Amino acid sequence: MNKLAAGCVFAFALLVAAAVLPRASSQESNPTKPAPEDIPPVRTIADPYPAFNGVAVDAANGLVAMSDPNRKSLLLYDRVNGASRGASASVPLRQIVGPDTFLGMIAGILLDSEHREVYTANNDIEDTVVVMPYEASGNVKPARVFSVPHQSWGLALGQAREEIAVTVEVQNTVVFYRRQVKGVEAPIRIIRGPATGLADPHGIYWDESHDEIGVANHGNFRGVVQNTGGGCAPSAVVEDEAEAGESRPPSVTIFSAGAKGDTKPLRVIQGARTGLDWPMGVAYDPKHDTVAVANNGDSSILIFSRASNGDVAPVRILRGNHTGINHPMGVAIDPQNGEMWVSNWGDHSALAFDSGANGNATPKRVVRSAPEGTPTPGFGNPMALAYDSKRDALLVPN
Amino acid sequence: MTQPRIAVFARLANGNAAPTRVISGQKSMLGRTIHGLAYDPVHDEIVAPNALADAVLVFRAAAEGSERPVRVIQGSQTHMVTPHAVSLDLRNGEILVASLTGRRINVFRWDANGNAAPVRVIEGPRTGLGHVVGLAVDPERNLLAVANSQEILIFNRTDNGDVAPRARIAGPKTGITDEPWQMEFYKGKIFVAASNHFHDNLYNGVTLRTDAKDVPDDPWLNPTLGFVGMWNITDSGDVPPRAMIRGPYSNLLHPVGLALNPRTGEIYVSDSVRNGVLSFLVPQFFP
Numbered sequence: 167m168n169k170l171a172a173g174c175v176f177a178f179a180l181l182v183a184a185a186v187l188p189r190a191s192s193q194e195s196n197p198t199k200p201a202p203e204d205i206p207p208v209r210t211i212a213d214p215y216p217a218f219n220g221v222a223v224d225a226a227n228g229l230v231a232m233s234d235p236n237r238k239s240l241l242l243y244d245r246v247n248g249a250s251r252g253a254s255a256s257v258p259l260r261q262i263v264g265p266d267t268f269l270g271m272i273a274g275i276l277l278d279s280e281h282r283e284v285y286t287a288n289n290d291i292e293d294t295v296v297v298m299p300y301e302a303s304g305n306v307k308p309a310r311v312f313s314v315p316h317q318s319w320g321l322a323l324g325q326a327r328e329e330i331a332v333t334v335e336v337q338n339t340v341v342f343y344r345r346q347v348k349g350v351e352a353p354i355r356i357i358r359g360p361a362t363g364l365a366d367p368h369g370i371y372w373d374e375s376h377d378e379i380g381v382a383n384h385g386n387f388r389g390v391v392q393n394t395g396g397g398c399a400p401s402a403v404v405e406d407e408a409e410a411g412e413s414r415p416p417s418v419t420i421f422s423a424g425a426k427g428d429t430k431p432l433r434v435i436q437g438a439r440t441g442l443d444w445p446m447g448v449a450y451d452p453k454h455d456t457v458a459v460a461n462n463g464d465s466s467i468l469i470f471s472r473a474s475n476g477d478v479a480p481v482r483i484l485r486g487n488h489t490g491i492n493h494p495m496g497v498a499i500d501p502q503n504g505e506m507w508v509s510n511w512g513d514h515s516a517l518a519f520d521s522g523a524n525g526n527a528t529p530k531r532v533v534r535s536a537p538e539g540t541p542t543p544g545f546g547n548p549m550a551l552a553y554d555s556k557r558d559a560l561l562v563p564n
Numbered sequence: 565m566t567q568p569r570i571a572v573f574a575r576l577a578n579g580n581a582a583p584t585r586v587i588s589g590q591k592s593m594l595g596r597t598i599h600g601l602a603y604d605p606v607h608d609e610i611v612a613p614n615a616l617a618d619a620v621l622v623f624r625a626a627a628e629g630s631e632r633p634v635r636v637i638q639g640s641q642t643h644m645v646t647p648h649a650v651s652l653d654l655r656n657g658e659i660l661v662a663s664l665t666g667r668r669i670n671v672f673r674w675d676a677n678g679n680a681a682p683v684r685v686i687e688g689p690r691t692g693l694g695h696v697v698g699l700a701v702d703p704e705r706n707l708l709a710v711a712n713s714q715e716i717l718i719f720n721r722t723d724n725g726d727v728a729p730r731a732r733i734a735g736p737k738t739g740i741t742d743e744p745w746q747m748e749f750y751k752g753k754i755f756v757a758a759s760n761h762f763h764d765n766l767y768n769g770v771t772l773r774t775d776a777k778d779v780p781d782d783p784w785l786n787p788t789l790g791f792v793g794m795w796n797i798t799d800s801g802d803v804p805p806r807a808m809i810r811g812p813y814s815n816l817l818h819p820v821g822l823a824l825n826p827r828t829g830e831i832y833v834s835d836s837v838r839n840g841v842l843s844f845l846v847p848q849f850f851p
Contacts, residue, residue: 203791204811205844208830209578212840219566235566236839268782271566271836290597291763291783313779315767317597335596336616336646337770349779352772366595366616384568386595386616388646410640410679411618413593443590443630444568462567463589463630493567493588511567541582543573546566548834548841550649550746551821552601553575554625556608559584560573560823560832562841563598563612564565 211560213543215255215536216241218516219495220275220286220321220447221509225502227300229259230533232496232509232516233275233286235546239263240275240284240298241535245500249518249531253538264305268296271547274321274333274369274447275496278345283309287318287332290547295321295332310348315341320370320447322379324423329354331379333367338390340367340381340421358390359428363419363436365412369447369460369496376472377423378432380457382445385414416442418459418470435470437477442468447496451506451521456481458506460494467497467508469524484508486526490517505530513542568594570601570612570623573841575825589630593621599697599820600649600662600746607674609634611659615648620661620672637672639679644670648697649746653721655703658683662696662710669696669710688726692717698747698822700754702797709754709797711744716756718797733795735802741788745820750850753806754797757822757833760790784837790818792833794849807849809833815842826850 200206217236223229223245231242240262250256262269262284273289282300295318297310318341320333328345341353357364366386372379388411417436421429435457436442443463450457450472459468459480466485470478485491492512499506499521506521508529514536517529548564569588573581587610588594595616602611603625610623619638623631637644637659645666650659652674661670661682668687672680687693698711706721707730715734719727734740738758745757761783766776791810795803809831810816821834821841829847834840 200813201811203808204813205809205846206813207815207833207842208845209576209843210815210838210840211573211577211579211581211842212838213580215580217566238839265782265785270782270784273566291761291765293765293767294779311779313766313772313776315770316765334770339770341770350766350772350776353770356770358770384595384616385590386614388616388618411614411638411642411644413614413617413619413636413638416590444588495567541580543581543840544567544569544571544583544586545834545839545841547836547839548565549599549820549836550601551823551832551834551841552603552610553823553825553832554572554603554610555605555825555827556625557572558575560575560577560841561601561603561610562571562573562583562821562834563594563601564567564569564571 211543213545215514215540217511217514217542218509218535219273219511221496221498221507221516222275222277223498223500223507224277224279225500226279227282229277230507231275231277231284233272235271235273237263238269240269240286243533248533250534255535255537256533260303262298262302262304262306266305266307268292268294268308268311273319276321276323278323280325285321285330287314287321289317289319312343312347313350319368322370322372324372326374327423331370331372333370333381335366338364338367338387340364340370355426357421357425357429360390361428361430363417363431363434365414368445371448371450372423373450375452378420379423380418380420380448380450382448382459383417383419384444385416387412387414416445418445418448418457433475435474435478439477439479441480446494449497449499451499452501453504453521458497458499460497460508462493462495465491465493465512467491467494482524484519484523484525484527488526488528490515490529490532511544514540565596565598568596570610585628587623587627587631591630591632593619593633593636597648600651602650602652604652604654606654611650611652613647613650613661615646618644618647620647620650620659635677637676637680641679641681642670643682643685649699651699653701653703660699660701662699664696667693667696669693669699684722684724686719686723686727690726690728692729695743697745698756700747700749702749702752705797707797709747709749711747711756714740714742716744716795731800733799733801733803737802737804739791739793739805746822748822748824749797750824750826752797753794755792755794755822755824755831757819758790758793759818759820760786760788761818762786784818790816792819792822792831809844809846
């Protein structure tokens with residue numbers, strides 16, 4: 167349905183609904199007298215605090231920023247002074263939140279230090295990337311919004327090429343836009359095809375020094391030839407036959423930054439020795455010439471040599487009870503200060519480590535969006551439920 | 565979902581509660597798109613779709629951590645195309661799968677495993693299937709209800725191939741405007757999370773639509789709020805819900821997930837804007 171037609175249908179539906187569902191109008195305009203069907207919940211499970219998905223750091227401007235799909239906000243902290251004092255929650259410099267922001271179920275985040283802009287990808291179902299100026303705060307309209315394919319997750323900025331790279335999960339694709347993209351613009355190129363090895367791509371980094379990009383893949387794959395729709399998005403095309411879904415091993419695929427079409431990756435990190443387990447965010451560390459992977463499945467950060475290829479073990483693994491790493495979603499490198507940032511989905515924290523940290527290391531600083539120990543429901547757009555009658559329990563996929 | 569996982573909460577959990585256990589990790593084979601989930605009390609199993617790998621995963625209900633499914637339906641013979649929601653017909657021992665971009669319903673035996681062929685597939689232009697999500701079977705009347713696009717379709721339970729629905733619940737009196745979501749059945753009634761969000765995707769796959777001009781409004785800011793509605797499965801036409809939950813006191817904005825507990829008279833609802841799970845005590849809905 168095109169937007170005009172959809173708008174007409176929507177307007178018509180509103181008019182008719184107003185005519186035939188009078189209680190809806192009256193009860194919503196006068197909530198002091200609830201209608202019979204306006205039944206309050208007896209219980210609600212929800213997290214009142216921001217929950218961190220992506221993390222990005224800008225040493226030049228002294229910022230670290232996180233995307234928050236729980237409260238649907240962006241939080242900007244002072245890189246040093248934003249750290250939590252003891253167990254208390256940190257105070258952000260700014261929080262961008264509200265209905266005008268276009269922020270929804272956001273995932274990847276990047277900071278453009280030169281142009282002082284924050285980018286974040288609305289994964290589901292807004293299908294947009296939101297660009298905010300560094301100074302934005304509260305319920306403000308974005309500087310720019312541009313449409314992207316459904317289930318976009320990771321973001322990377324190519325400064326030299328003046329391009330934004332966006333991973334698209336269900337399409338097994340990386341799409342590229344010009345940096346100043348605004349509104350509705352077609353990608354200037356894409357990486358997509360059977361040779362690419364892309365399979366449910368998530369995080370992405372752009373290594374300017376070697377003109378490479380690296381992509382973390384979960385391994386879910388449903389083809390790229392007949393795969394025309396996706397996820398929960400309606401498709402104009404009926405896919406007659408599947409290409410046979412696959413559950414491939416997770417991987418990090420490294421491409422030339424100028425790659426397009428059905429291009430083979432330069433290198434692929436994949437196999438049992440890698441320890442990859444739901445790799446989410448990825449980042450390149452120029453100081454150590456390594457690639458850091460937020461390994462969500464086993465609550466670790468894996469560090470690979472940049473030149474790694476094949477079934478290779480990480481050169482370092484950051485994991486253990488002292489690290490505070492708890493189902494990490496994002497990782498970011500601050501080469502200027504020799505630090506690595508990790509954002510946790512398993513609790514309300516982001517951690518700053520020495521970028522050479524190894525093993526069961528303790529973070530240098532912790533940014534908390536809630537007091538330490540606050541329970542974390544961990545919802546991220548929960549779109550289904552089931553009730554386990556044997557265990558008297560609610561099952562929530564999220 | 566942000567993290568692919570199935571989180572388990574105590575039924576009486578309230579407020580800022582943590583799950584009691586979580587199924588997650590690479591071995592679980594879960595993906596980040598699960599729009600229908602089912603518990604099988606007969607076999608004590610959890611059934612979940614993985615839309616990103618064209619698969620249906622079956623876990624033991626007590627599964628925890630990075631645990632493999634006990635069965636995986638996946639492969640070219642399954643004819644699943646973006647299966648994003650599942651439902652169960654316990655009486656007849658079948659798993660029903662909503663294949664979104666295939667615009668079809670695949671029906672498997674409850675114990676299907678591997679590259680299994682469905683026992684039935686409802687698909688084709690006569691079916692009217694479009695954005696299919698919620699599925700619910702009435703084993704007494706042998707009917708199948710489908711939450712589809714802007715309507716509810718009723719098929720015969722054993723329909724197969726390109727068949728027209730026997731009834732259609734749609735129209736302004738229903739209150740359903742866009743993408744009704746999860747659906748459950750109880751004693752002749754169907755319960756639907758009528759989300760009424762308004763999803764306008766400008767891409768076909770990764771190709772920008774030629775008619776795409778403007779960035780759509782935020783789909784979750786659709787001023788027509790969603791609700792939980794109940795109909796008789798024998799209803800047809802432009803019929804208002806026979807019972808509903810909606811309004812400012814309900815805290816529902818655009819509900820999507822739905823589960824029933826007739827024993828306690830409760831309905832559980834997830835709401836994407838609230839990013840939470842709400843429990844309603846409505847024994848009057850379960851006479």
